[in-house]
Amino acid sequence: MAVFDSNIPQGDLANKWVNHKNKINLVNPANKRNIDVIVVGTGLAGGSAAATLAELGYNVKTFCYQDSPRRAHSIAAQGGINAAKNYQGDGDSIYRLFYDTVKGGDYRSREANVYRLAEVSANIIDQCVAQGVPFAREYGGLLDNRSFGGVLVSRTFYAKGQTGQQLLLGAYAAMNRQINRGKIQSYNRHEMLDLVIVDGKARGIIARNLVTGEIERHAAHAVVVASGGYGNVFFLSTNAMGSNVTASWKIHKKGAYFANPCYTQIHPTCIPVSGDHQSKLTLMSESLRNDGRIWVPKKKEDAEAIRQGKLKPTELAEEDRDYYLERRYPSFGNLVPRDVASRAAKERCDAGFGVNKTGEAVFLDFASAIMRYGKEQAAIHGNHNPSETEMRELGEKVIENKYGNLFQMYEKIVDENPYKTPMKIYPAVHYTMGGIWVDYNLMTTIPGCYAAGEANFSDHGANRLGASALMQGLADGYFVLPYTIGDYLSQDIRTGKISTESPEFEAAEKAVKDQIEKLVANKGKHSVDHYHKKLGKIMWNKCGMARNAKGLEEAITEIRELREDFHKNVLIPGSANSKNSELEKALRVADFLELGELFAKDALHRNESCGGHFREEYQTEEGEAKRDDENFKYVAAWEYKGAPSDAVLHKENLEYKNIELKTRSYK
């Protein structure tokens, strides 16, 4: 049944998308009224897809577990969104954005998809501005830009540290307009628990109403899964508490291949873990690396003194500081890509230079930026000989204007003032490049089932560049999926309404009800979080920033044992017929416990280091990732066969016709 063909259009890279759009079948507006589409997830990808599909005339049903589409976790994205507008005249172009993204992804993404992403990036900014998204502007009234890691141009558009929020509220507003017209029915506090396949095509879902516990059947001509990434398999991550793999995992179990599950992004700048009670980690935007300098003490005894609170970081002389990113990577400095920055932080901390009580933190310091901006501001205001205090005051205002909300967040969590003393940061799980395998049309291996945004695998290879997640989510939802899905739906104009009264719906509903009943009836000993935290520890220690064959093999066994224990001994109080957060969590963790094993299996099979996947056995003498293009230049797409250990590997070979494969260097 599975269709495993990337369907990349023929022709020149630059013309593929245009040619493809010209050739694909369209659906007449009158027929669109008779076609239903389900969209699971209402973040940037799902929200924008739902709104656009409804504008086109399809009947859309959206599903989200939150109480409102506006709360999807895209809202937490901070720093910005990339677009090849070249408003700064610094030499940016579609090709450069394409090139940076493929290189940043360590040559493990599909050229054609990435080129299309770069191509539509400029449209996203136009669309969002037209919707009233209040991006940051310069005094002349035009849009402002900043830089992100792994690039040498300023192409990132932003709205202070709340870019994700503003873009999501834009997509939410576009959805609201369609809800108001009756073209979108929005099912909030609903969770998709299975996909229904009829005659080999995705024809609907089984969802649970999280308030009443009712199990519902919903039919449609196509199903779009845009339910985000699976970073919460690590328990501690920057994802929202509810972010989960369930929708993706359910379609995987129904036939959608899961691609590159081991490609995880560990973000270098997060607030370090403070204790065992910790429930989640908070990101400090990559945009801070525009102005912040990362360092640890040069001498171990200074690091020790700082850890014990005997020495303040501000007291340490300039020559006693090791700005290790600037030292190791002079051309990109503090703006190296995330995987490189994270590993470098780990290397310094493992070597004993960490600066907080756990030894797992480095400094992100704004002192020199504050003075630099202060001097500039003083000069603008006609003061050419400012005192240090004057410079600091003016400089702090500039920093506050750029990153105010991030500094406030930091201060509230850590109880230290980052304007006066450097921030302490450490890498944390942030994003998953892996995900459901899709073809050029964003269709999974199940006909009629699509995956968009972070839920799919397509554009970021083995490492995502900063400010590209928002770009991809909106590109998929606004500009790609609404076209490509029409090609598929054009065959469905005579199908008529899909009935939920079929044996397939019956069977899927029964399976869901059985699973729930079993979990609730299980009078076990331990809470869901007990298992989730254990899973997270295994993942972080053995499938985290550095992996090796031995650890991965252990992880596979440990996860399997933990999963068995979970099904025997998990305890879920309350009933299935009401709001029950423990039951919701249990259903999600059950899926994480399966995904975790596939994740480790994928990491074990990939005998190379690339991007976020760093195998200790495969590194250069300088500790950089060592790729093996001869043997691993492919997408690993896993087919479900009854248990994660039985998953079958399918390889999609990656071809690079427009970019020369090179060892990635940011030196």
Add this chain to the structure above:
Amino acid sequence: MNLKLKIWRQKDANTKGKMVEYPIAGIEEDMSFLEMLDVLNEELISKGEEPVEFDHDCREGICGACSLQINGEPHGPDRGVTTCQLHMRMFKDGDTITIEPFRATAFPVIKDLIVDRSSFDRIQQAGGFISVNTSGNTIDANSIPVNKDDADKSFNAATCIGCGACVAACKNASAMLFTAAKVSQFALLPQGQIEATDRVLNMVKQMDEEGFGNCSNTGACEIECPKGISLENIARMNREYLSASLKK
């Protein structure tokens, strides 16, 4: 630290709720308020009791899911934060903490501390948008210059997270600050002008229909708003409403 918690427990929308006391020990000051509740819930689960239900998601102050009336204040005693960002260092050993859901007719309780805020969604659906289809050939973003001051003010209004603290803080349970934030965001931008008249009339009409109270300019909403949305927005909405009413 050791604390005494008084928490509102309510089985569902149709059952009467009551305050229940829970002693809790071993709370660290670095914990967030919700992490403190996690500790309580783990204890309850281990005893086979139902944990306290509360809304939460991002736990970094941006999604707007968490709510809670803590010692009578929405999002508790700290300023400029949501409940998930409130840390236990704001409390001291031996304190009694009262935890209730946000109270408003338009926010019915679903269970324990969870309320239904879909009335907020319906206000947005009534007009909180600019009618522009996705096309891929809208005009270039820089062809609509916006004065930086207006753009910044629009952004500040747009940072509303839709948590409902303004309603919970208001003695009249008014949603004026919430509604005004969206009206203002668009009123300050050239793109928002075309539909300005209908937008403000429709949103205010929906707000009234949902059962939110009137604004009596007390200003509690602005003080309790975790995002510091300014009262100026209400003044701006009132001007917009007046001029829209005259046009219609």
